Each structure stands twice: as C-alpha cells, then as structure tokens.
Amino acid sequence: MDFSFGAEDEELRARARAWLTEHLVGPYARATGLGGPGSEHEGVAARRAWERELGRGGWIGQGWEVPAGAYGQQRLSLTGQVVWAEEYAALRAPGRVGHIGENLLAPTLIAYGSQEQRDRFLPGIARGEELWCQGYSEPGAGSDLAGVRTVAVRESRRGAAGLFRVTGQKIWTSLARDADWCFVLARTEAGSKRHRGLSFLLVAMDQPGRVDVRPIRQMSGTSEFNEVFFDGAVAAEVVGGEGEGWSVAMGLLALERGVSTLVQQIGFAAELERVLAAFAASGGAGASGGLGDSAPRDDPVLRDRLVRQWAELRTMRWNALRTLGSVGDDDGAPSVAKLLWGGWHRRLGELAVAVRGAAASAGPADWAPGLPYELGLDEEQRLFLFTRADTIYGGSDEIQRNIIAERVLGLPRETR
Template sequence: MNFEPDPQDEVFRAQVRTWLEAHLGTPHTRRSWERTLGRAGWIGLSWPEDGYGNRRAPLTQQVVWAEEYARSQAPPRSGHIGENLLAPTLLTHGTQAQKSRFLPPIARGEELWCQGYSEPGAGSDLAGLRTAAVRDTPTSYRVTGQKTWTSLAHEADWCFVLARTDPTSHRHHGLTFLLVPMDQPGRIEVRPIRQLTGTSEFNEVFFDGAAARAEHVVGGEGNGWRVAMSLLGFERGVSTLAQQIGFANELAEVVRTALATGAADDPVLRDRLVTQWAELRTMRWNALRTLGDTTDPAAPSVAKLLWAHWHQRLGELAMQVRGAAGAAGPADWSPTEPYALDPLQHLFLFSRADTIYGGSDEIQRTIIAERVLGLPKEPRGTKG
C-alpha cells in the first residue's frame, strides 16, 4: 500500500487534532469518555460496514486517528475490546439480529466488553479450556467456570466467552462463542488481580451458572474455535501503530532522563538509546507494510515478538538511566504509606509481562514454526 501523505488525510489529521484539543481539557471518567467519542463518531472507523452509528474511514485515515489519539496522550480506551475485537467478529460471523443489537451501543460508547478466553489451566494453550456452557432450555445456556487475566472485566457490561458445549469433546472441538451479560449478581463474580505496578486492569471472573441466551451464540454451536481464531486475527493492526506512538513518548522520556542525570555521557548507554530509536522506526515500517497484506500468517506473531522484547529493553533502560533513584519512592514518602509509581518505574514493572500476555513468546514462535516454516507440530497432551 501507498502510505505517502495524502492531502485529504492531512485535512483529516487537522480535524482530529482540533477535536482532541477541544475535548481533552474537559474532565471525564473512562466510561463518559467513551460516550464522548461515540457522539462525535470516532468509534468504528475500521468496521467494514457502516449503518450501525459508526462512520467508516479509509485505512490511511484510521492510521491518522490512531496516531493522533496516542500522540495527544488521550485517556486509555475502555471500549477497545468491543470496537476492535468483538465488532469485526460480529460483522464476519454474526447474524443480522446480533449486529443490529450489539454494534450500535458499541458505536455510541454505551456498552463495554471484556474477553473471556484465558483460564488458569488454559492461557497460552487456549484449546485446553474447561469452562462449560450447558443448554438448560431451548433458548438459554448456563455457563460455569473460571476465566483469568480478563482485561477491564470490572468495567464491562458484557463478556464474549469461549466455552465447551460438548462435554465429550477434546481440545478445540466442541467449543462455542457466547455473548454473556455481566450484570448477574450471584452468578458472576469479578476479582481484580493486583499487579506489580499496584494497579488492577486484569481480573479473575467466576461464572456460577451464568445465563446466556441461545440467540447470542456467534457462528453456531460447536464452531467457537473458528470464531475465536478469527477474532484473534483482528487483535493487531492499526492499533499497533498507536501503540508505537506511546512507545515513542516513553522513549523520549527515557532520553530526557538520561540527559538530565548525565547517564547519556556513557557511550555504551547512548548506543543502546540509538538502537532503541532505530528499532522503533523499523517496527513502524513493518507495521505499515503488513497492514496492506492480510495473507501473511506470521505477521501478527512477528510483530508481537518484536515489540514485546523492545518494550522490555526500554523498561530496563529506564531504570538504568535513573540509577539508584529508580528503586526509591518519592522524597517525601513515609514507609507506612503506599506510594504511586512514577512513569518510568511503571514502565519497567509493567513491561516485565510483555512477553507473556497477548500470547507468550513460546506460542508466537510455535505459530511461525508450524504455519510458516512447515515444521512438525509440537506434541499435544491430549489428542483432539
């Protein structure tokens, strides 16, 4: 694809910047911010269909929006999972009734979603999941089991859940993709997982006979694996470019700190900073290249391996340029009180998980080995 600047894209960029500048100064909760984005028509730009309250934009303008949003340091999105994961999945596999019911509230920023995939014994090996959905009436299921590392479950109105509907099945067979409402007191419990950073974006979710309607099965009973793998294909894309803008902001802060502390006088450390900058530029051009080619099965795995290790090294650099001060709290900190991490401390601690969440390094390398290089498949514990 041609990603040279286009006059129309530059007009669009100016519109985006003007709107963000006008609205970022107003206090918002994360949920009210989603509604603000929805009212302005900024949700659903990448959807292959319009007519659900969204407006479509060409790929180059999707890139502009994502980059300007990240560059403005706008609030983290609570609606990302619904907009960029569930919506494309419904547009591909959903019925017209499902699209009409669920896409407009996502486009308006009114309903938030979380993803019920990983389990304590089935994280990277998703096919080993145990959560069960039993058809208790002709029109409903009861879902029982546990999901973990569920991002933003504490804020979500709905969860798309991969569950086993055939109790005799193994591995990726007999799975179903269900849309489950989260407002079921006594049947759904959300427990935040406290991270190294002290924050709790991730959660454990316990389903105890939670109700799901049969009309909210996506792709048909027993076809959950196909739908789930399709969804994972939407997980990376334009958002990768926005992520890289965030990385660039973090790198700039590390460089400023290195200059302020004198750490930049060390030629070895200067070389590492330059390498980080060059690698980030390379990742950008790789991301742009793969946006125009949806036929490369290795592209998402290669991108994940690249950015995860790059970001971990940046976190390590952040502590190195801080020196001993990086391991200490604020100057006025009392040992009897907790304290908030500064941005570079948060970067270091959070990035330790980069090579695990979103598909571990081992899984990404296995995908490349099996699907691209044609190497023999790894032995599985249970034959499907």
C-alpha cells in the same frame, strides 16, 4: 516504499485535531494521559464519559466493514485510521476503555455474527455506551487456549431455548470490573477436547451471584487484570454457531493486531521519548551495571541501547504500515508482530530504570511506609514492572515462535 499520507489524510488530520482540541476540556482535559496498559485504574469514570463523547462524534468504529453511518460511525480508510490514532496520541487523549468492544468484538460480529447480533450490539459500542471484556485465558489455559475448561450447558427449561448456563473461571481479564458484557470461549460439547466442542458466547456481566469479578493485585501495586468466576451465568448469544468457537476465536485474534498495532506503537514512542528525555537531562549519565551501580557516568553502552531501541521502533512502524492491508491473510503475521513488540517493550522497561541508575531502586522522597505501595513508584518503575508481562500475555513468546515455525516455516510440529 512510500510511507507518506495523501492530501485527504492531511485534511482528516486537521479535522481530527480540531475536534479533539474542542472536546478535550473540563473533566476530559484533566483525564489526558490517564489510562492504558499499566494504568487502567486511572480516571475510569471520566474515561467512560469520554467514550460516549467519542461516540457522539462518530469516532468509534471507523474501520468496521459496514457502510458509513450504519451504526452512527464514520468510515475511514486504513491510513485515515492511522491519522486519527496519531492525533489522538499527540494530544494525549484519555486511554480508551471501549477498545475491546470496538476493535475485537465488533469486527468479529461483522465477520461471524448474524445480522440480528450486529444490530443488537454494534450500536451500543458505537455510542460508547456498552463496554466489553474478553473471557479467553484460564488458570490452565493461557497461551494454550485449546485447554479451555469453562463449560456451557444448554438450558433445558421450557421457554429457555437457545440459552446456555456458563460455569468456570477466566483470568487476566482486562477491564472486567467496568465491562457490561464479556465474550467467553467455553466448552459446549460434553467430553470434547482441544479445539473441538468450543463455542463463542456473549455473557452479560450484571448477573449478581452468577458472575463474580475479583481484581488481581500486580507487583506494580495496581490491578489491571481480574479473575472472573461464572456460576451458572446466562449466555443468550452464540456467535458463528455452536461448536465453532475455535474458528471464531482465532479470527478475532487475527483482527486484534491490525491498526491497533500501529496505535500501540504511538504510545510506545511517547514512552521512549520520556526515557530519552531523562537520559538527556542526566547529561548522558547512566548505570551500565543496572540498579546496583551507584556511580553515574557517561555510558556508551547505554547510549547504544537507546539508539537501537529507537531504530527498532521505527522499523516496527514501517513494517506495520507495509503489512497493514494484509493483516489476517498470513497466519504468521500476527505472531511476528506480537513477538517483536513484546520484547521491545520489555527492553524499554529495563532501559527506563537503567537510565535512572541506582535512584531507580528508591521511591519518591515524600513516600513513607503505610502509604499505598503504588504511590511509591514513579513512571519508570511502573513501566519496568508492568512490561515484565509483555512477553507472556496475549500469547507468550514461546507460543508465537511455535506458530511461526510450524505454520510459516513448515518445520515439524511439536510433539503433543
């Protein structure tokens, strides 16, 4: 299998690097390295402005299945999108705040929405002006998404045809505090159960008194996720038709793990490099016993774990490149990818603190009680704490294994 890039891709690489170098100046330069999973609270204003800068450059929506320039965007091949992502990561450009709209909502509208919906929402995403969040998980419906209890009732007032009133609670909603819109999976058929009677609705977040966002403080001290309460919020758009929400939602989840999986792995590689650098700086010292071992020593077991972590990441990258063109064709492929990277990233967090040894249990020397908790954590500690959730959010490992067992291996379905 040839994993190299062609001459056209390398020309794009040079153009992308030149554009990023030219535009990553001023406040954008100060925002380099900020944002992303575990750090979504960092530099939000600068990153939101950066999103508009990307839009002016035509770099948003490169993979949309629409004609080039239809919404002001460039149209790049799959390998071209990977090249752009590699250069973006190499220069540590600000973490994206528009990725949910660009990579989840937009492809879903292209696949399932009406032309009117595409014309209404895609330009704002392509310009980096409208940000989105995802309203799927609920307190009683996380990985088991069919348990959704948020309801949407069709508005009966004269002149309100087509409107729904949404009532319910969503949880673990990334970027909800900054989003302009939320796509919401809600039950529109009274008395329906499981996969039936669900609809995929588009809800404006700026509805005071009807949409309430409450940050969830995590053990890392930051608030990446939010609870969102809907109290009669208006939804004017249904994507894919009323009652077809399950099909649309599943289609979106398949789209979620295409090129974005490779982009994610580029970030993983940078994190692994920092852990390896810390190990090298220690002279190969570590703590095989974990946090409780206060006697640093040359540790062949830790060295082996680091080598294995590097090899697994390379293998995940090659597998992602191999399957990139067929993402979504195989029901099992998305589940396999999530299962692999979730466990890998969690183990990286464990390695990050193991390399530090006993020092990983203490904060920086200048931190004191009374200061914000998150200021007492360094990068390795935040990585360890945040990655505890990697095997849970986005579909738990248990759910992923069930999907693979039933849909791919053909094993008997779990008793319901």
